[in-house]
Amino acid sequence: MTDIPATYESSRDQFRAALASLSNRWAGSRLLSHSLADNSDLTIDVISADATRDKQKLLILTTGLHGIEGYVGAAVLQLFIEEYLPRLDPETTGLLRVHPINAYGMKHRTRVNKNSVDLNRNFEENFDSLKPLNSYYESLAHLLNPARPLINPFYEKLAFARNVLKALPKGASHIREAALMGQYRVHNGMYFGGFEPQAETKFIQKIVGDAVSDYAQIVLLDIHTGYGPRWQMTLVNPPSEKQTAKETATRFNVPLVAGVNPDEFYTIHGDMVEYFHKMVASKYPDKKVYAGAFEFGTYGESLLQGIHSLQTTALENTLRWFGGSDAMHTWMKREYNELFVPANPKWWQKAQADARQAFDGILSAEEYFKE
Ligand SMILES: [Zn+2]
Known part of the structure; x- marks a missing residue:
């Protein structure tokens, strides 16, 4: 065992x-x-x-x-x-x-x-050639990269849901791809692939x-x-x-x-x-x-579970870079652990x-x- x-x-x-x-x-x-x-x-x-x-x-x-x-x-x-x-x-x-x-x-x-x-x-060699990839990423910055300290779980869940609704007209697969495919420009963004081999x-x-x-x-x-x-x-x-x-x-x-x-x-x-x-x-x-x-x-793979997973990933990244309240830290620790362990x-x-x-x-x- x-x-x-x-x-x-x-x-x-x-x-x-x-x-x-x-x-x-x-x-x-x-x-x-x-x-x-x-x-x-x-x-x-x-x-x-x-x-x-x-x-x-x-x-x-x-x-x-x-x-x-x-x-x-x-x-x-x-x-x-x-x-x-x-x-x-x-x-x-x-x-x-x-x-x-x-x-x-x-x-x-x-x-x-x-x-x-x-x-x-x-795992790439020419990082300059990767810079233009995922050109939509910045257009979803409000959703994926809210560059500010996080307030509390209740507020942030609402803010995230509102931003998802705003982004949805672009299409769920568009959001999914922009969020997950990786990007090579924003060092404090999500799925950042680096400027050089680590x-x-x-x-x-x-x-x-x-x-x-x-x-x-x-x-x-x-x-x-x-x-x-x-x-x-x-x-x-x-x-x-x-x-x-x-x-x-x-x-x-x-x-x-x-x-x-x-x-x-x-x-x-x-x-x-x-x-x-x-x-x-x-x-x-x-x-x-x-x-x-x-x-x-x-979490699972339904659309709602996918959005939940995106929320956890985006807010964990934001919290790491911009900080937030104690309540945010406690909540995010639990959410993030559930996503991976x-x-x-x-x-x-x-x-x-x-x-x-x-x-x-x-x-x-x-x-x-x-x-
Ligand atoms: Zn993995």
Whole structure:
């Protein structure tokens, strides 16, 4: 039975402790704790365990790209250690596990890093060319970026609802896209992708880039929360994945798969899974690769739940930049936690069942299990 960890530190202790159970079977397993330059008590921890005889298959599990989502991510990693490790063959299979990519965000229970950058919009090279993207963003500033201290929950809920109604004539999908696709101009705005690659981005690019070079086959799974239906995890394929969502669902025997394109998801740039999928495919065309994200939904995906999620994300960002009353802080803490780490034990029960189904389906289709 795995619980969702309560703090960044206790989660990291648990992650580090798993090195022992890995070392039993993978001789030479190692832990790397990478300090973020300006804050030595925040680390990105990486456990690598190379195949002991023949480097055939590599499994990469990454968590906490969106800081606060790392709590559920770490618990899913722990579930993997307890239930799936015994089913892998150390002679031919290597492991790389990361806890969490965005340590600052996990510690401070927010999605973004210290520079307020959404790291899943940051896996890009030419940031100048991204500036013109999402040209509607500023036109929705009153909704997405109220640049003032927040007053109280009652007032702000009304103000947000009024602004949604004002913006709705532009169309719900227009708002959704402007709000979610990421933007590269407003540093204190929502889903800001950065002006340059972040330290976390460069670190993980190096770690994964080095790890994949020796293996013939790679599976990379990146764990997230907050998107999709509340009671069913979504497996998200990157845009460069050639299988359709339907083909993926059949092949992996999972009920819900989405592809990242405007019909099935929203257009995003700087996505990490896409970056690694494309990197492997272009640099090593002979390697076999599957890369995808687990998205455990929380609020739900109806229009009203979508608006609720937008409200939480916009107000949390505003509160971080412009401050607000104590009542706002208390309320927003609860709202934000519910969006990324739901308190209901039944939610976590179902999330674990969904994680098992996806691990079973993917690792069996990709032939990672010992007979
Ligand atoms: Zn996420």
